[in-house]
Amino acid sequence: MTDRMPASPRSRLPLFLGGLALGAALATAVSFALRTGDGDVKAPPEERQAAQLPVAVACPPSAVVPAADAKDGQARFDGATDASKSIVSGKEAAASGRDRDAEAAFLAACRVPVQPGNPKATLLRADAMYNLARHYASLAEEGASGSQDMLKRAGSMLDYALAVYQSQLGQSDEKVQFALRAIATIREHPKQAEQRPRADAVSRPTEAVVGELPRPAVPKSQTRTAAIEKRPAAATGGGAPSPEPKQAVTITAPTAKPSFDCAKARSTPERLICSDEELANQDRELGRIYARAKREAPDPAAFQRLSDREWRRREAECRTRDCLLDWYAERRRQLLGQ
Known part of the structure; x- marks a missing residue:
């Protein structure tokens, strides 16, 4: 039995070439993995x-x-x-x-x-x-x-x-x-x-609303405790069982009321104001400042036009509590400046 001779450099050449081919295949696979569905290589987020x-x-x-x-x-x-x-x-x-x-x-x-x-x-x-x-x-x-x-x-x-x-x-x-x-x-x-009917115009400042700033009635839906809607029991004698009692969704009424009637609130800003005590206070205080500024305005028509403009901006852009707080602060500064 003879000893095995060490492999010559020429005999190792196929192994070397096979390794190169395998590496190229892996690189190609990685490149395809980085591509998006439309064939483009993924770029950093800011470039995309x-x-x-x-x-x-x-x-x-x-x-x-x-x-x-x-x-x-x-x-x-x-x-x-x-x-x-x-x-x-x-x-x-x-x-x-x-x-x-x-x-x-x-x-x-x-x-x-x-x-x-x-x-x-x-x-x-x-x-x-x-x-x-x-x-x-x-x-x-x-x-x-x-x-x-x-x-x-x-x-x-x-x-x-x-x-x-x-x-x-x-x-x-x-x-x-x-x-x-x-x-x-x-x-x-x-x-x-x-x-177009202005269904969301209940909070638009007017003399009728903020003249004496009466406290509006609390809507029935704004109770201090959750109510349970009871349904009549089913008739005896094999009738179908009555449905389970339905929990009514209610909102806790704020202690302070805004300058408008929450029972007529329709828009998102109005609902936010009616459900938040601080926003309601801000609205009522702004109503007082508004009434005073309007009485002292040299051009009532121009004053009302600008007031409506700012009101439309609030209705169009404010969908959060923070936005409304910023709007009230800015509007208060505007009216006090006038």
Whole structure:
């Protein structure tokens, strides 16, 4: 019996080549595992997000809102570099009735240069377009001249803002819902909008509601203890058994009442206010400030127009307690300033 001779380098060559082939196969498998369903290699989240951004829409080329008075249209926002600050300035101008200044501020925010593929900057531009579109829509609802042009501008900007919000924030984000509601509103025929019943207008400030601020009756559904709905027992003699008692869903009534009748509350903000003691107190206090500011307003019609504008903003955008608290603080500051 002879000893086995060690394998020569030439005899080990097939093993070496087989190892290379196996390594290449593993690398190919890993590459395919990293690919998405459409065959593209997965990119980092920020790169995927940037790739999904919609094609940019141009900002309006010029201002179209007329000055509300001699003080309006005097502010200068040319050369603005901070879109977020310009948006805040636009909101403050709109709340104070300086419609032309509000448009100029939102336009400045929209025109801040955006680097391609920068999701954060693109989101700010979408915010600027959304606020400018909402400003146009509010003016159109108030019957401002040039309403048709404003609504046309608002439509394209809201479509762009919606696409950005959906791509960056997801379908369930509140900004997506705001944009959807705004789009639905501006696409209604003006006459239909005028004839639409204001089922959610119970909390709109009026002298009839906040003049003496009476305490409204507590709705029957707002009891302090849970009620059980009893059903009649089934008849004897083989009748079907009676259903199980049904638990009625109730809301604990707050100690303080808001300035409006909670029995007529319909909108989400109104229901939140009626179910929260602090919000109800804030609403009642704001009602007192509102009544005083309206009595001292030099132009009652203009005062009511701006008040309705801010009320519509609350109804359209506030879906949380924190949003309502911020709105009451801001509105209180506005009225005290007047």
